[in-house]
Amino acid sequence: MALDTSPEAPVPVAQVSRLIGGWIDRLGAVWVEGQITQLSRRPGAGVVFLTLRDPSHEMSLSVTCYRRVFDRVADVVGEGARVVVHAKPEWYAPRGALSLRAADIRPVGVGELLVRLEQLKKALTAEGLFAAARKKPLPFLPHRIGLVTGRASAAERDVLETARARWPAVRFAVRNVAVQGVHAVPQVIAAVQELDAEPEVDVVIVARGGGSVEDLLPFSDERLVRAVAECATPVVSAIGHEPDTPLLDLVADLRSRTPTHAAKDVVPDVGEEYERIAQLRDRARRWLAGYLDAQERGLADCASRPVLAYPHRMVDDRAEVVADTLARARRTLGHLLDRADAELEHTRARVVALSPAATLRRGYAVLQHPDGSAVRDAAEVTGGEQLRARVAEGEFRVTVTDVG
Incomplete structure (x- = not known):
């Protein structure tokens, strides 16, 4: 397709378009899966126009098919349905538009969708996105509640009315989004991320009423599940009725059975x-x-108790004991003193009896030399020696006149 061109020798648009068409015509047919977002079946027209969109990305392709091809599945396929199309790329040169020419259209059955969801569930479970350890607790009384739901939906009414009946002062930040169809996933993700970024929002509720498996498929989308897993704000899932279990229920921090129960789980009842x-x-x-x-x-x-009721009783009892002890001590001491006095008298009598003074009182005298030594032998004295004589009552001097 390379051309030798320059500003002085440009290629006409028609030629470029024909070259693109020739290159695309060499492409073979492919099987393509997507969701029908627009369907045009004009009466009498032999061609049916539809738009096939990737449910997980903002990308779509135009598809055309003959009426007889679409009529085979017209009873089970409509807007919002997931289909598998066997088609060949075509280039419409006049408008420079690319489309797919479908030769066969097959609806994706519910059973196949459930199998895919189960495979995705196992893969996300293995990553730990559904683990109970990563779930965050809800605040007791949130200052502001983020609500992601359909515009003027029964789910929005149930959440708001139930919450305000339980706690009239509760505040909401409501984000109305598509809750089914091709625009549901990106709008819900954007709303959740926006509310998660607001510091005043303490908890986010994603609510939707009941529906078929196909209607609830956006809430099992992998991108939405991962976006909720990355939220720092607790997220409550209130999708459908109690038997409905989209993957959002598993990754959310709390799964409520219905939107009404979500309001009861998040907002305490003031009464x-x-x-x-x-x-x-x-x-x-x-x-x-x-x-x-x-x-x-x-x-x-x-x-x-007696000790407190009659506090002096213990003192009185102890006073008697002290008095008895004192009397016994006095008696004992008296006996000891009497005995000591008797022994003293006895000793005194013995001392008196043995005392030299007692001997002197019987008429004896003690002779002493001038130096005070006692005369014990007559040979110790000499004639004319002056001696001192001690008697019981005083003393006197004597002169030795003869020594026998």
Whole structure:
């Protein structure tokens, strides 16, 4: 397709278009899967026009087919249906448009969709996106609640009315999006990410009413599941009814059975909280009253004991013991003193009896030399020696006149 061109020798548009068409004509037929977003079946026209879109990306292709090809599946295929198309690329030169010419259209059955969802579920489970450890707790009383739901839908009404009935002061940041069809996935992802980025939003609710498996397929989209897994704000999934289990339920931090239950799970009931507070207050009051009664009984029991009821009794009892002990001590001491006095008198009598003074009182005298030594032998004295004589009552001097 390379051409020798220059600003002075450009190639006409028609030639370029024909060259592109020739290159595309060499392409073979392919099987393509997608979702029908636009379908045009004009009465009497032999050709049916439709747009086939990738459900996970903002990409689409135009498809044409003969009426007889589409009529084979017209009863089971419409806008929003997933189909597999066997088609060959075509280039419409006059408008420079690429399209697919379908030779066969086959609807994707529910069973096949469920098998694919189960395979995706296993893969995401292996990555840990559904693990309970990564789920975040919901705040007790959120300041602001993000709500992602369809415009003027029953799910939006149920969530808002139920939440405001339970807590009238609750505030919402509502993002209305498509909740089914080809635009659902990108719009829901954008709304969730926008609310997750708002610091005032404490929790995000993704709500939708019930529907068929095909209607709820956007909420099992891998891109949406990963976007919710990356949210820092807790996300509550309230999709369909209780039996419905899209993959969003598994990755969300909390799965609510219905949009109404989501409002009950996120917003506390002011009446119930008042009642709970009243019950806790009554329990605290009863416990405190019981505790005080028990302490009063304990004090009364202590006060009724003899040691506290008659505090002087112990002193009196001890006073008697002290008096008895003192009397016994006095008696013992008296006996000891009497015995010591008797022994002293006896010793004194013995001392008196043995005392030299007693001997002197019987008429004896003690002769002493001038130096004070006693005369024990007559040979110790000489005639004319002056001696001192001691008697019981005084002393006198004597002169030795003769020594026998």
